[in-house]
Amino acid sequence: MVGAKWKSVTVEENKPYEGIYHAGKEAYLQVIAKEKRETESMRLLEDEQKQRTAMELLEQYMQFKQEAEKDGKKNKKEKDPLKPKHPMSAYLFFTNDRRAALAARNKNLLEVPKITSEEWKNMAEEQKRPYEEMAKKNKEQYALQMEAYKQKKDEEAGHFMKEEEDHMKLQKQEALQLLKKKEKTENIIKVFSFTSFRF
Template structure:
């Protein structure tokens, strides 16, 4: 209808042509209006189908995105909890144990008794602590079981 209206009124703007179309539309009978209404209904159904499909796709993508965010959040939470657990274990290892002052001491090993007796003599010779320990260790290894027996009994 637009081309037929533009021929007699070539300089009519949008508002004027809309007013003319509105006046003609009111003058059309229901029978003349029926093909336009049918076309409108068919176009409306096609439009609603496309919009519904797009809306479902958007909602599905939103759900997928939400699931991915939740999965990422759970992975980060697991990593954080593992980090905290490892930190707690490190702190437990580093924490100094409190000694019970009433707990009895372990007995001294036979070698230490022997080393304490020989250390005084070796220190008099101006030897270093390492040299004294080496000499004492070699002497202990060379002793027989009978020579070690008095130190084991103490």
């Protein structure tokens, strides 16, 4: 019904509506352009902030990583060369024994562990017994060496503690001497100020 009326309107009657339409359309396009520009500027601002934040985080990470590497180098526990090595198992004695023979036959070194593993699995208990005896002796020797090592470490720790106690005693004595000096100086000042008031 409205569509049929609109089609019957003449160009002259249509002009005021077209003016309103064009003015509305222009205002709409300006609002849309403004919103689009604001949206684009906000997106650019967010991107810049994200990039700035990412750079700050990267700098913090790099600084943290450098500090961690420095601390890691400082705090990395050095292996004690005097500490006895862990005892070898029967299998390790076997592989050491077989490695030389397999290397002599020009076997690929990467295949040696596979070969020795298969041989060990297929060995009878009687064949494994000599290696198990060697491992047992090695373990006993390790226990003796470890006991001596621990005893030596305990002695060193006791010596260190004694040195630390002696150092603390010296510091306490120095602190007491400083306190006595301070009290003596304060007493001299009191006596001096008391005698100066009397005269």
